[in-house]
Amino acid sequence: MKVIVIGAGKVGKEIATRLLAEGHDLVMIDKDNARLEKIEEDFDCLCIRGSGSAAKTLNSSVVRESDLLIAVTNSDEVNMIASMTAKRIGIPRTIARVRDPDYSNNLVISKEDLGIDMIINPDYSAAIEINRLLTMALPVHMEPFARGRVQLADISVNESMTLFVNKKLMEMDLPRSMLIVAISRNGEMLIPGGQDTVITGDVIYLLGHSDAISKVCSKVKKKRQKVHSVMILGGGRIGFYLAEKLCVQGMRVKIIERNKDRCRELAEKLPEALVLCTDGSDLEVLRREGVADIDGFVTTTGLDEENLLLALLAKQMGAKRVIAKISRPGYAPLVEQLGVDAAISPRLITAGEILRFIKGGRVLSLFLLLNEKAEVIELVVQPGSKIVGRPLYKSGLPAGTIIGAIQRGNKTIIPRGNDIINDNDRLVIFALGHNVHIIETLCGLGGLTA
Numbered sequence: 001m002k003v004i005v006i007g008a009g010k011v012g013k014e015i016a017t018r019l020l021a022e023g024h025d026l027v028m029i030d031k032d033n034a035r036l037e038k039i040e041e042d043f044d045c046l047c048i049r050g051s052g053s054a055a056k057t058l059n060s061s062v063v064r065e066s067d068l069l070i071a072v073t074n075s076d077e078v079n080m081i082a083s084m085t086a087k088r089i090g091i092p093r094t095i096a097r098v099r100d101p102d103y104s105n106n107l108v109i110s111k112e113d114l115g116i117d118m119i120i121n122p123d124y125s126a127a128i129e130i131n132r133l134l135t136m137a138l139p140v141h142m143e144p145f146a147r148g149r150v151q152l153a154d155i156s157v158n159e160s161m162t163l164f165v166n167k168k169l170m171e172m173d174l175p176r177s178m179l180i181v182a183i184s185r186n187g188e189m190l191i192p193g194g195q196d197t198v199i200t201g202d203v204i205y206l207l208g209h210s211d212a213i214s215k216v217c218s219k220v221k222k223k224r225q226k227v228h229s230v231m232i233l234g235g236g237r238i239g240f241y242l243a244e245k246l247c248v249q250g251m252r253v254k255i256i257e258r259n260k261d262r263c264r265e266l267a268e269k270l271p272e273a274l275v276l277c278t279d280g281s282d283l284e285v286l287r288r289e290g291v292a293d294i295d296g297f298v299t300t301t302g303l304d305e306e307n308l309l310l311a312l313l314a315k316q317m318g319a320k321r322v323i324a325k326i327s328r329p330g331y332a333p334l335v336e337q338l339g340v341d342a343a344i345s346p347r348l349i350t351a352g353e354i355l356r357f358i359k360g361g362r363v364l365s366l367f368l369l370l371n372e373k374a375e376v377i378e379l380v381v382q383p384g385s386k387i388v389g390r391p392l393y394k395s396g397l398p399a400g401t402i403i404g405a406i407q408r409g410n411k412t413i414i415p416r417g418n419d420i421i422n423d424n425d426r427l428v429i430f431a432l433g434h435n436v437h438i439i440e441t442l443c444g445l446g447g448l449t450a
Helices: 010-021 033-042 076-088 101-105 122-135 210-220 237-248 260-269 283-288 304-317 329-337 346-359 433-442
Strands: 002-006 025-030 046-049 068-071 093-097 118-120 140-145 150-156 178-185 188-190 203-209 229-233 252-257 274-277 296-299 321-325 342-344 365-369 374-380 401-408 411-413 426-432
Touching: 002 010, 002 076, 010 025, 010 033, 010 346, 010 433, 025 033, 033 046, 068 076, 076 093, 093 346, 101 237, 118 346, 122 237, 122 296, 122 321, 122 342, 122 346, 140 374, 150 210, 150 401, 178 210, 178 401, 203 210, 203 401, 203 426, 229 237, 229 304, 237 252, 237 260, 252 260, 260 274, 283 304, 296 304, 304 321, 304 329, 374 433, 426 433
Parallel strands: 002 025, 002 068, 025 046, 068 093, 093 118, 229 252, 229 296, 252 274, 296 321, 321 342
Antiparallel strands: 140 150, 150 203, 178 188, 178 203, 365 374, 374 426, 401 411, 401 426
C-alpha cells in the first residue's frame, strides 16, 4: 500500500515506523526542512517539502496515486483540509488528527461528509485508556476472539497466585485447551518454554477456549480497591478529557494546573471537579491536598521527566494507583519497573489505532500488547496460501510466533506441532510485532488492504 503522511513530528514518525515495518510504501510531507532531513536519515521513504493543505502539494502525481493519506500536523484545520482535498482528488481513504474538543465533538457535518474516513484524537484516546486502567476492578483483562469462542487473558501475577507463581510452565495444572503464549517481565516480552518459571510481578498472557480461560481466571481473581478519588496533575487536553470521564462516573476529581487562564476554563467546563491553580510539582502542595489518601494519581503534564518523577513520589507518598503520561515510548518499561502502575504514550496508542484501521480489510481483529511490541491477530487463511497443508512445525512461522487457536467451522482447536492448517481456517495468532507482515504473507494476506 502507498501511504502519504502529512506531518513529520513525533506522531508522524511513530506512524512511519509502524507502516514501514509492515512493508508499506511511504511518502512524508512537511514544511520543515530540518524535520524532513531527519526523516530521510532514519527512514527509507520519499520526502516532499510543502504545505499539506496546499493544492499544489496534493495534486502532484506521487500524492494522487496513493491509497491512503494520514494528516497529523499540529493544526487541526490543516489536517481536515488536507483530508477533504485528498478525497476530492481521488485518494480512496483519509485519516485526520483532530485534537480540539470543539472540532471533534461539535462538527456541524459528519466526518464522512467532510471526506474523512477516520478522525484520531491522541489525547482523547490516552484519556480513555487511563480511565480503563484506573477503573479495572481485577488484575485480569480479557479479550474475545473467534466470535467469542477463544479468549486472551492477561494476568498480573502476585505472590498469592499459587497456581502460577514460582512454578515452571510444565509444572502448572492448566487445562490442555489453553496456552501461556507470553510473559511480560521488566518491560520485555518473553516467549516461554516448558522450563521457564513465572515470578511475582510478571504479566502472563493466556490464550485458549473461553470456558477454560474463564475457569482459570476465576481462581486468581482478587478484587482491587475500587477507585473513588483521582488527582490529575496537568490540565491540558488529556487531563480535561480524563476528568470529564471520571466526573460522569461519579468520582471525586482534583485537577492541579499552574496556568490561571486554563484553570478558569477548566472550572467552567468541569463544575463537578475541584480545580486547583497551583504548582503540582511542589511536594508540600501534594501532601496538603491529600495525595497519601488518593485512590488514583495521574500525571499528564508536557514534560516526561516531571510526569515520571512526580508519579514515583506520589506512589511513595501513598497514592494507591499511579499512572504517568509519557511522550517517549522507550521510557515505559523502565517506569513500570520503578513502581509506577502504568505509563501511557498517546502517540503509541494513535499508531495502534491507525494500524487497526489499515488492517481492517484483511485482519478480523487485532489486539496490541506491551506498547505494540506484540500483537494478537485473528485472520482467515486464504485458499492455496503457503501455510496450508503443512504441519505447524514445518509451516515456516518465524520465531516468536504462536498459533494459539484454530477455528474450523464450529470446532475450536488448540493446536500442537503436528496439526495442519486448512483453507479458510480462522487463526488466532500471537506474534512479536516484527513478525506480523511475514505471517500475513504466509496466510495469503500480503499486498493491499481492501
